Amino acid sequence: MGILNVTPDSFSDGGLFAGEAQAREQAERLVAEGAAILDIGGESTRPGHTPVPAEGEQARVLPVIRALAGRLAAPISIDTYKASTAAVALKAGAAIVNDVWGLQREPDIASVAAAHGAPVIAMHNREAIDPGIDIVADMLAFFDRSLTIARKAGIPDGDIVLDPGIGFGKSWEQHLEALRRLPEIRALGFPLLVGVSRKSLLGRLHDRETKPADRLHGSLAAHALAGTLGADIVRVHDVAAHVEAMRVVDAVMRPEARA
Numbered sequence: 001m002g003i004l005n006v007t008p009d010s011f012s013d014g015g016l017f018a019g020e021a022q023a024r025e026q027a028e029r030l031v032a033e034g035a036a037i038l039d040i041g042g043e044s045t046r047p048g049h050t051p052v053p054a055e056g057e058q059a060r061v062l063p064v065i066r067a068l069a070g071r072l073a074a075p076i077s078i079d080t081y082k083a084s085t086a087a088v089a090l091k092a093g094a095a096i097v098n099d100v101w102g103l104q105r106e107p108d109i110a111s112v113a114a115a116h117g118a119p120v121i122a123m124h125n126r127e128a129i130d131p132g133i134d135i136v137a138d139m140l141a142f143f144d145r146s147l148t149i150a151r152k153a154g155i156p157d158g159d160i161v162l163d164p165g166i167g168f169g170k171s172w173e174q175h176l177e178a179l180r181r182l183p184e185i186r187a188l189g190f191p192l193l194v195g196v197s198r199k200s201l202l203g204r205l206h207d208r209e210t211k212p213a214d215r216l217h218g219s220l221a222a223h224a225l226a227g228t229l230g231a232d233i234v235r236v237h238d239v240a241a242h243v244e245a246m247r248v249v250d251a252v253m254r255p256e257a258r259a
Contacts, residue, residue, distance in 0.1 A: 069093020
């Protein structure tokens with residue numbers, strides 16, 4: 001999954017693709033490099049982000065979705081937790097809903113997705129970090145609530161992807177624990193998406209101060225590890241490098257997929 005942030009304040013590429021022409025060019029580049037899904041977001045969800053009203057979010061994403069829908073060799077995912085934004089994005093040509101609040105911030109988003117026959121990605125999140133909890137137990141309880149919402153709305157299990165939410169609502173140690181224990185989430189029987197691309201938790205493992213764009217090697221290592229532990233999709237900024245890395249993971253861990 002290639003990341004396209006049409007925002008002024010995303011942690012890694014804020015402002016770079018906020019214009020429609022720049023966004024279209026970047027989208028085409030990501031798909032040409034091998035992105036199987038293009039994830040478009042109009043509100044930064046980095047720590048300390050400024051919330052964006054639905055109207056503002058839609059003003060950012062809709063022109064880009066309309067310009068790209070049907071013109072790319074990859075489906076578009078709308079990265080939003082707002083039901084109204086999901087509705088207009090799906091009408092404009094998006095095909096997947098990627099919700100960083102696991103369908104729980106605005107549960108109507110599940111009904112919107114179901115009405116359009118759109119798969120959903122439900123990400124684990126927390127309002128506040130609690131270093132004392134068993135983070136995987138918390139994730140399992142969270143996903144149980146998300147699955148209840150999805151099923152009640154009529155979304156079939158085959159259209160649900162789970163995301164452990166690395167970088168969201170967890171201490172540094174809990175981020176690593178969540179990655180280490182991915183098989184426990186995979187045991188629920190749903191595909192997993194993992195996104196660690198360029199995140200600050202990787203910077204803590206460097207011997208020097210790093211900017212997000214300097215964290216490619218750590219991103220590749222984290223996603224390769226996730227792939228060996230059950231991740232089916234990785235959400236990344238650097239598509240070409242990840243395509244090469246994940247082909248190695250697939251060749252070793254999923255040889256039947258290359259037959």
